[in-house]
Amino acid sequence: MIKISLPKGFKVSGMHSGMKKTKKDIGLIFSQSKCVAAGVFTQNKVKAAPVILTQQILKKNEGINAVIVNSANANCCTGKQGMIDAKKMVQITSDCLNVGMNNVCVCSTGIIGHKMDMEKIIAAIPQLVDTLSYKKEAVLDFARSILTTDKDVKIKTISVNICGKKVMIIGVCKGAGMVHPKMATMLAYILTDANIEQKALTKVLKETNEVSFNAISVDGDMSTNDTVILLANAQAGNELIKTGTKEYDEFKSGLNVVLQKLAQDIVEDGEGSTKIVTITVKGTKTKKDAEKATRVIANSQLVKTSLYGQDPNWGRIASSVGASMIAGLDPDKMEIILDGVTFYNGKRIDVPAKKKAKVYKNKYVDIVVDVKAGKEEYSMFTCDLTKRYVEINAHYTT
Amino acid sequence: MIKISLPKGFKVSGMHSGMKKTKKDIGLIFSQSKCVAAGVFTQNKVKAAPVILTQQILKKNEGINAVIVNSANANCCTGKQGMIDAKKMVQITSDCLNVGMNNVCVCSTGIIGHKMDMEKIIAAIPQLVDTLSYKKEAVLDFARSILTTDKDVKIKTISVNICGKKVMIIGVCKGAGMVHPKMATMLAYILTDANIEQKALTKVLKETNEVSFNAISVDGDMSTNDTVILLANAQAGNELIKTGTKEYDEFKSGLNVVLQKLAQDIVEDGEGSTKIVTITVKGTKTKKDAEKATRVIANSQLVKTSLYGQDPNWGRIASSVGASMIAGLDPDKMEIILDGVTFYNGKRIDVPAKKKAKVYKNKYVDIVVDVKAGKEEYSMFTCDLTKRYVEINAHYTT
Numbered sequence: 001m002i003k004i005s006l007p008k009g010f011k012v013s014g015m016h017s018g019m020k021k022t023k024k025d026i027g028l029i030f031s032q033s034k035c036v037a038a039g040v041f042t043q044n045k046v047k048a049a050p051v052i053l054t055q056q057i058l059k060k061n062e063g064i065n066a067v068i069v070n071s072a073n074a075n076c077c078t079g080k081q082g083m084i085d086a087k088k089m090v091q092i093t094s095d096c097l098n099v100g101m102n103n104v105c106v107c108s109t110g111i112i113g114h115k116m117d118m119e120k121i122i123a124a125i126p127q128l129v130d131t132l133s134y135k136k137e138a139v140l141d142f143a144r145s146i147l148t149t150d151k152d153v154k155i156k157t158i159s160v161n162i163c164g165k166k167v168m169i170i171g172v173c174k175g176a177g178m179v180h181p182k183m184a185t186m187l188a189y190i191l192t193d194a195n196i197e198q199k200a201l202t203k204v205l206k207e208t209n210e211v212s213f214n215a216i217s218v219d220g221d222m223s224t225n226d227t228v229i230l231l232a233n234a235q236a237g238n239e240l241i242k243t244g245t246k247e248y249d250e251f252k253s254g255l256n257v258v259l260q261k262l263a264q265d266i267v268e269d270g271e272g273s274t275k276i277v278t279i280t281v282k283g284t285k286t287k288k289d290a291e292k293a294t295r296v297i298a299n300s301q302l303v304k305t306s307l308y309g310q311d312p313n314w315g316r317i318a319s320s321v322g323a324s325m326i327a328g329l330d331p332d333k334m335e336i337i338l339d340g341v342t343f344y345n346g347k348r349i350d351v352p353a354k355k356k357a358k359v360y361k362n363k364y365v366d367i368v369v370d371v372k373a374g375k376e377e378y379s380m381f382t383c384d385l386t387k388r389y390v391e392i393n394a395h396y397t398t
Numbered sequence: 399m400i401k402i403s404l405p406k407g408f409k410v411s412g413m414h415s416g417m418k419k420t421k422k423d424i425g426l427i428f429s430q431s432k433c434v435a436a437g438v439f440t441q442n443k444v445k446a447a448p449v450i451l452t453q454q455i456l457k458k459n460e461g462i463n464a465v466i467v468n469s470a471n472a473n474c475c476t477g478k479q480g481m482i483d484a485k486k487m488v489q490i491t492s493d494c495l496n497v498g499m500n501n502v503c504v505c506s507t508g509i510i511g512h513k514m515d516m517e518k519i520i521a522a523i524p525q526l527v528d529t530l531s532y533k534k535e536a537v538l539d540f541a542r543s544i545l546t547t548d549k550d551v552k553i554k555t556i557s558v559n560i561c562g563k564k565v566m567i568i569g570v571c572k573g574a575g576m577v578h579p580k581m582a583t584m585l586a587y588i589l590t591d592a593n594i595e596q597k598a599l600t601k602v603l604k605e606t607n608e609v610s611f612n613a614i615s616v617d618g619d620m621s622t623n624d625t626v627i628l629l630a631n632a633q634a635g636n637e638l639i640k641t642g643t644k645e646y647d648e649f650k651s652g653l654n655v656v657l658q659k660l661a662q663d664i665v666e667d668g669e670g671s672t673k674i675v676t677i678t679v680k681g682t683k684t685k686k687d688a689e690k691a692t693r694v695i696a697n698s699q700l701v702k703t704s705l706y707g708q709d710p711n712w713g714r715i716a717s718s719v720g721a722s723m724i725a726g727l728d729p730d731k732m733e734i735i736l737d738g739v740t741f742y743n744g745k746r747i748d749v750p751a752k753k754k755a756k757v758y759k760n761k762y763v764d765i766v767v768d769v770k771a772g773k774e775e776y777s778m779f780t781c782d783l784t785k786r787y788v789e790i791n792a793h794y795t796t
Contacts, residue, residue, distance in 0.1 A: 043723070044717065044720040044721050045719075045720040045721075045722075045723055045724070045727045045729075046716050046717060046719065046720025046721075046727070046729045047720075074713075076713070076716075076717075077713060077716050077729055077742060077745070077746065078745065078746070079730055079744060079745040080730075081745070111713065112713025112714075112716060112717065113712065113713045113716070113741075113742060113745075113746040114746065115746075223717060223721075224716075224717050224720060301699070301783075301787075301791070302791055305787075305788050305791035305792045306791065306792065308788065308792045309791070309792025311792065314510075314511065315472075315474070315475060315509065315510025315511045316510070318444050318474075318475050318510060318511070318622075319442065319444055319474075319510060319621060319622050321443075321444065322442040322443040322444025322445075322622060323442050323443075323444075323621075324443075325441070325443055326443070329443045329444070331443075331444045331445075331475055332477055332478075343511075344475060344511060346477055347475070347476065347477040347479070347511075348475065348476070348511040348512065348513075385699075385788060386788060387785040387788045387789065389699075389703075389788075390703050390706065390783060390784060390785045390787075390788060391785065393699070393700055393703035393704065393707070394703045394704065394706045394707025394709065
């Protein structure tokens with residue numbers, strides 16, 4: 001049972017427009033009072049039209065009232081028509097809500113390179129506006145409307161006490177194809193009734209995103225459509241949160257809980273995955289080195305298949321660390337610990353069969369590599385590579 | 399039927415020592431007259447002991463008479479004992495052949511982190527020496543002895559006319575796990591009776607390796623054991639081949655044919671693969687950009703699974719190119735051509751169903767991306783990602 005409640009002043013809706021066969025495929029977020037907003041977007045050079053447009057709108061900094069999101073079609077590689085369609089989505093939404101065009105963000109996820117079915121979208125938007133609600137069922141409708149290959153909705157709420165005022169945060173996201181994180185589309189919407197200044201909001205999203213969504217992704221978020229939007233409408237009535245204060249830290253902890261949970265949900269929903277894996281590389285000279293080595297392990301098909309096979313093949317991990325080309329690596333000093341059991345420590349450890357039999361057997365797996373060359377470390381989440389993943393992705397579309 | 403004949407003055411052998419259950423697992427190359435030698439090795443920071451030792455031996459530049467190779471055990475992450483064992487293999491081989499320890503190279507491939515079964519190896523080497531032969535069956539024995547997950551031997555011979563003299567080149571290699579090329583171990587032995595100076599030999603191996611084995615690999619050869627060794631024993635009696643001459647170019651063309659064929663054989667034998675894919679990115683500002691984009695496409699699990707599913711999902715290719723972050727990329731100019739059919743040219747092309755049905759259907763697939771930002775290009779070979787790959791690698795070992 002997911003605990004669901006929207007922060008004050010927010011309403012959402014989600015429905016089936018007809019782009020998908022039967023499932024919900026379009027959703028709306030609305031706050032009557034303008035929100036301070038921050039966003040994190042894909043670094044991919046091929047950006048979908050709605051990504052480019054939303055970045056432009058956020059830059060104008062006129063406050064955000066709404067976000068219109070569709071699944072089923074990414075509106076990417078759609079040329080000039082794609083931008084016309086994205087703008088049309090913003091325009092109709094702003095018209096129906098009676099807010100400005102610079103107060104509405106737009107997101108799309110789904111297949112690349114197909115013209116948007118604007119007829120269905122145009123017909124749906126007024127209905128989305130009519131069904132806006134703060135109720136749990138509406139949140140579930142919205143959460144469902146943004147899904148693609150996800151098995152289930154991903155929602156996390158938390159309340160934080162800021163100087164005696166209860167501040168609510170809710171996060172809703174989609175994303176499942178994280179086995180090869182570079183390519184996965186991830187959308188996340190974080191809504192809060194906190195009263196927080198722009199500078200603090202931008203900073204807190206950047207910082208928490210780094211250790212959550214970015215820690216399940218390679219080289220930043222590299223799909224064409226990845227978007228994280230954080231909206232704060234100040235309805236909680238707390239004193240303005242500024243950077244460098246106790247209140248900032250409190251808000252950040254709360255936000256961190258939400259983002260961490262959603263990031264783990266995405267990994268857990270990794271296409272066909274059977275294992276949730278935390279990979280930590282420690283003892284490196286720099287943080288960057290730790291991250292580099294962690295990402296090479298997390299992206300090794302050979303490591304990922306051995307996790308699926310429940311085979312603690314530490315040699316593939318050693319080889320990945322070597323391939324990451326980090327500074328100061330001495331194989332004769334390195335230690336590799338799988339689910340708490342040391343398999344290699346300068347040399348192979350003869351692990352008793354009984355102990356070995358328990359490694360990689362649980363759903364949650366823990367891989368630690370200690371390079372013993374310094375004091376930095378980095379962790380990330382990933383999942384295994386399974387036959388089911390190949391099945392899902394061999395025939396996804398076209 | 400593979401055409402097999404050894405260049406003059408070379409003998410080889412291969413046998414079952416007992417490290418593998420029944421298959422051949424140790425082999426020997428021998429030339430009575432000392433060879434000029436060149437090598438290309440893995441860039442991985444975790445290098446197997448035999449790689450380090452062979453690099454040291456080649457540096458001494460005292461000429462090479464023999465190479466001893468075992469499969470079943472990579473002798474990697476084996477600490478000081480690993481180096482002792484590699485040296486022992488060289489020492490016993492040199493003793494049995496009555497040549498110097500600096501005239502013998504050693505290679506290993508197989509599982510990482512296990513102590514070598516030296517008893518079996520020590521017993522096998524004299525038998526390998528006794529069975530050395532220039533005959534076809536011996537070449538097949540040697541080729542079999544170096545295999546791990548390969549489906550079959552990989553051998554290519556060619557003869558080149560250098561100033562009226564017939565020069566022979568044979569290449570024998572192993573390597574199959576090229577679906578994720580960073581991690582695949584590849585061993586290749588190229589033997590020739592050419593008379594060629596050291597400088598020319600080193601240069602010609604570097605140049606031909608770049609467009610063959612390196613074009614099926616990511617970021618150089620990143621397994622712990624990758625080794626390519628080229629030996630020339632001058633028995634053909636041709637005039638000394640030097641760099642910058644017509645003879646150099648002739649020898650290079652011949653060598654290129656051998657290496658290209660072996661590289662393609664490795665891709666064709668990719669674990670569980672059903673497709674052989676040539677990926678070309680052209681129209682980039684720099685060669686490096688072309689290579690970068692090609693490698694991102696070649697390593698995308700999503701592209702590889704769509705190849706397996708025979709689904710011409712060009713959107714995943716577009717997204718990969720964007721993720722490669724190359725300079726001057728404009729999605730509105732880019733063209734994507736799959737098996738000769740343009741699917742995207744600034745915008746999606748509506749390909750007739752009949753035409754589309756033929757794409758990705760043959761064993762040999764051709765992916766071309768034209769970035770239209772410059773004049774450089776790069777090609778590489780890869781294969782698809784299949785359920786069989788996951789099966790093979792989920793339970794390979796330990």
